[in-house]
Every structure is written in structure tokens, then in C-alpha cells.
Amino acid sequence: MHPQLTDSELTYFLKESDKKAFEEIYNRYWYKLFCVAYHETGSREDAEELVHDLFESLWNKRQQTTIQHLSSYLVVSIKHLSTNYIKSKITQRRYQEYLILHELHQAELTDETVQFSDLSKAVEEVMKKLPEKTCEVFKLSRFENQPVKSIARQLNLSEKAVEYHITKSLKVLQEQLRIYQN
Incomplete structure (x- = not known):
């Protein structure tokens, strides 16, 4: 572990694929990022998943990403992930509401068509009498x-x-x- 290293040094070693540096960043910032994500989403599970996604992305993009201020970078990133997550949930909920309303409308139309068809047949039968x-x-x-x-x-x-x-x-x-x- 590298508890004595500064954020700048950890960022440098992260870029060099040092797993111990990554673990130190994880241990140093996990709880803070979890709190930010939890505050944004209101869900423990969602917050944990978002923090996990952030650290996974941090590791996968370690060589392409230039990080000047690690703490700021991580907090802004988790806020960005949380915002996008919330937007996707809102969009998903609206789409589900649309589908439900559409299905209800279709069922209503089908029901009305069936009723009208039944009524038309009944009128024809009465007319024959x-x-x-x-x-x-x-x-x-x-x-x-x-x-x-x-x-x-x-x-x-x-x-x-x-x-x-x-x-x-x-x-x-x-x-x-x-x-x-x-």
C-alpha cells in the first residue's frame, strides 16, 4: 500500500498500472464517493454500483486520462455518473408509463371494438325478428x-x-x- 503518497504521486503510479496505487485511491476515496452518490440517488445499492463503475472506469482508462486533482476529478465524475443514472431512470420510468398507458388505451379500444361488434350482431339478430x-x-x-x-x-x-x-x-x-x- 501507499498511504504516505500524495494524490499526485498516486495518479502518476496509477498511470503506470500500479495496482497498489489503485488500491490506495480506492481505500482513500471509496467512502467519500459513496456518500456523494448516495446523496444524489438516495439508494445504497445504486450508490455502490455507481462507485464501482467509477473505479472500474478509472482503472480501464488509467493510461488515457490526465488527472490534475484526484479528489476533484473523482467527485465530479461520481456526480456526473449519478446525474446520468438519474436521467436514465427518469427516461425509463416515463417510457414505462407510456407503455402502460398505451397498453391500457389499446385494451380499451379492443374492448370497445368487441363490444360494438357484439352489439352490431345483436342488432342484426333483433332486426331479423x-x-x-x-x-x-x-x-x-x-x-x-x-x-x-x-x-x-x-x-x-x-x-x-x-x-x-x-x-x-x-x-x-x-x-x-x-x-x-x-
Whole structure:
């Protein structure tokens, strides 16, 4: 170990791949860096992992990195790692929220489509049970949006008869489709 060496000397020996210098830097700064990371993240596990990542990077880049002030370099580095970690967590959380909301929306649309499809089939079944003329009047009125006068002229019926057929079909539909009402 090199407890008597200064930070500048430790940095020099680190660059020369001296493992004892690296161990001394680790022992000297681990707790301080852990405290900074813990303060930033609020999580013991995350702080430990970030400090580990910093020391791993320090060792792997020891020959490319020029360090003037070891303590400042390490503190700024751990703050930078912590900030990036928090940003990635926020982005990840937002993405997960988006996915959840998207899935809920898709499920809602699917559910509405299924309900509409079921309702459409039920309406078709009820329409088959109606008398032919009543069914025809209802389709012209509700599906083709034709006014009573136009239907009466087209089918050679009185307006009262058209209204009777519409009322009759609506009443039957209401009774038969009660299970679809909220």
C-alpha cells in the first residue's frame, strides 16, 4: 500500500498500472464517493454500483486520462455518473408509463371494438325478428338517415304508419338489447 503518497504521486503510479496505487485511491476515496452518490440517488445499492463503475472506469482508462486533482476529478465524475443514472431512470420510468398507458388505451379500444361488434350482431339478430316492413322502415330511418316524409313516399305509406314502424322497432330493440345498456 501507499498511504504516505500524495494524490499526485498516486495518479502518476496509477498511470503506470500500479495496482497498489489503485488500491490506495480506492481505500482513500471509496467512502467519500459513496456518500456523494448516495446523496444524489438516495439508494445504497445504486450508490455502490455507481462507485464501482467509477473505479472500474478509472482503472480501464488509467493510461488515457490526465488527472490534475484526484479528489476533484473523482467527485465530479461520481456526480456526473449519478446525474446520468438519474436521467436514465427518469427516461425509463416515463417510457414505462407510456407503455402502460398505451397498453391500457389499446385494451380499451379492443374492448370497445368487441363490444360494438357484439352489439352490431345483436342488432342484426333483433332486426331479423321484426316484420319485414318494420325492419325496412327502421333501416331507412336509422341507418340511412332518411326523414319520415321521404320514407313514406318511397314505401307508399302514410307518415303515421312510418312513425308507428319506427316506434315499434325501437321498442323491440330496447327490450332485446337491455343487456348492452350501461
